[in-house]
Amino acid sequence: MAQAMQPKVPKTTGSLFATDHRPHPLQDILIWVTAVLGVTAFISSMFYNLHLLSxxxxxxxxxxxxxxxxxxxTTHERFATLMGLGxxxxxxYLGMAHGGLFGGVLG
Structure with a gap:
């Protein structure tokens, strides 16, 4: 009877963004990669001569x-991805406005 009264606790803790208490390693890696690339592109776009990097x-x-x-x-994963994606x-777009993908390199 005591086992029936205990709350059901998930066996895995999941990740920071997983609200279903299941691990999502691929999604977590993609979120972090997108965030790092997004922050790098955003910061480097503030400098005109770093248009290739941005x-x-x-x-x-x-x-x-x-x-x-x-x-x-999960919704948390989509929200975090959207911040990096934005x-x-x-x-x-700012990098394209400053010179583009090949500006000055190919000609």
Whole structure:
């Protein structure tokens, strides 16, 4: 009878963004990669001469963020991915405005 009264505790603790108490290692890695690429693209886009860095990291961050949105399971994962995806997009567009992906390198 005592076992029936105890609350059901999940066996795995899950991750920071998983509200279903299950581990999502792929989604966690994609969130962090998107966030790092997004912050790098956003900060480097503030400097005119770093347009190659900001445009390429922004582009890779956008692609990583879109795939992360596709495979995400919980709302917290989608929200965290969207923050990185937005900063990667802003960094990409400012990098494109400052010279683009190949500005000055190919000609």
């Amino acid at each position: 445009s390429w990291t922004g582009l890779i961050g956008i692609l990583t963020g879109l795939y992360s949105q596709f495979v995400s399971v 900063s990667a997009a802003v960094g990409f």
